[in-house]
Amino acid sequence: MPELSEKHIQLAYQIGFLTKGGQTTVPKEVRTALGIADGARVYWLFDGRRAWVSAAPADPLEVTGEEDFRARLAEAETDVASGRVRDAQSVSAELRARYGLA
Secondary structure (H helix, E strand, C coil), X not given: CCCCCCCCCCCCCCCCCCCCCCXXXXXXXXXXXXXXXXXXXXXXXXXXXXXXXXXXXXXXCCCCCHHHHHXXXXXXXXXXXXXXCCCHXXXXXXXXXXXXXX
């Protein structure tokens, strides 16, 4: 994803149209700011009132080298140590107990 310049860090309000097939065009300025090209996958987020479009993230399983691997490993260890993630066995045990399946 390209670096965002001050030009890109502003709210863009543009009017678009929806086709009968449910398609719309993402404005060029938005495509450029998000770094999306023809055929790129995008994510739509919806909160019940508004929708946002964002660029698809890089494949989270793709490791680009040893430095990337070590950085991801350190991040994962930090997540585990802080309690942001738990192992599958403890989650499974908690759910079994919660729903009387133990």
